[in-house]
Amino acid sequence: ALYYRRDVFEEAGFPSNPDSVQPLVDTWDDLYEVGQIKTATGKFIFPQAKTNNDFRIFETLMWQQEAGYVDREGKLTINSPKAVRTLEYLGKLWRKDLLLDSPAWTAGWY
Known part of the structure; x- marks a missing residue:
């Protein structure tokens, strides 16, 4: 299970719907890439x-x-x-x- 804040994903320009988020974070390397969200939002993963x-x-x-x-x-x-x-x-x-x-x-x- 992955808990995430929809508002932060939206702020970074990512989809926020769980079905759309799941493929974005399928592996730890994927999660690293999504972690770049901090650059756009200042919020940590x-x-x-x-x-x-x-x-x-x-x-x-x-x-x-x-x-x-x-x-x-x-x-x-x-x-x-x-x-x-x-x-x-x-x-x-x-x-x-x-x-x-x-x-x-x-x-x-x-």
């Missing part, structure tokens, strides 16, 4: 962020790939291709400043 968060977005992206911090044998997977790919993706979001740097459970996070 994710409240999970950089230094002010608990890195839950890393876990979310890893879990989606059926991966985690350790494998089934209990070995750390931080150097695995999935972990590296996840960190590279997050780095791309951070370098483009597409993530809101706000502590979780505060007004800015919502």
Whole structure:
């Protein structure tokens, strides 16, 4: 499930109807492209962020790939291709400043 603000999509010139939005965000790379919405609106695509968060977005992206911090044998997977790919993706979001740097459970996070 993806939650998004229709008004922000409309402000950026994107379609806002759920059936039209779904194909725009079918993959994480698609979501990165839609993240450029910040350039048009000044609004961020994710409240999970950089230094002010608990890195839950890393876990979310890893879990989606059926991966985690350790494998089934209990070995750390931080150097695995999935972990590296996840960190590279997050780095791309951070370098483009597409993530809101706000502590979780505060007004800015919502």
